[in-house]
Amino acid sequence: MRIDFREIASGRNIADYTVEDKSNQSRTRKIYGAIEEACYALDLPRPIWLDQNIREFKRHAKTRFGQDSFLEELSFDFLEIQVLEEDLW
Template identity: 55%
Template sequence: MLHDLVVEDNSEETRTHKIFNAVDKASYEFDTSKPVWLDSTIRDFKRHGKARFTQDNFVDEVPFDYLEIHVLDED
């Protein structure tokens, strides 16, 4: 792992909006374009609570193998 980032969102947004906002923030922090949510990415995310964005998910070239997100719910 070269870089990591934790995004905590205590807003009243929906879970989906919180996830999209966190991906947007990670894209900004890592200075990359925003990834595209492919059907396979969505399916894996629903099944495992995490998503792995590879080069196929990005329009531009990215300087890493993949960007992976995990959702940790604290209730």
Template identity: 50%
Template sequence: MFRIWGKIMKDNRLVKDHTVCIEDYTMTRTKKVYAALDELCYTFDLAKPIWLKSNQQDFIRHARTRFTQDNFIESIDFDYLDFQVIEEDY
């Protein structure tokens, strides 16, 4: 199972969170990550963030990244969206 935890943070407080579980073993890791991000954005009613180079590097190194206002075209009413892998199948 592949699980991603998404958290919306504002003023160092957790506003919303959601866990996405993907059990499709035929998908690549990259497709699972994008599918989880799509589901999180749908659940939180957000536009999809843009992956900047810093986000890609953080995610590759730590399996975690933060999407701030710089990643969204529309304005957001929170500080950042924390996106983290919490369980991964190999």
């Protein structure tokens, strides 16, 4: 599985990070692990999954975390995550 993370500010990509996970863990564990790794690498707090994020991610394998998903003030508009490649079983 490959998951892409992008920090977007004023419509521009200001930082990105891609996580590749070839482990045998569940999809959910891979996603949470990738978020933890990407947030550490990008020096970001971990976002809170809101109902809207869950629905978007289930439907499109992509979502955006805005200021309402973080406890700390952000220096960008949103963090976008997208699954680029799913595992084939």
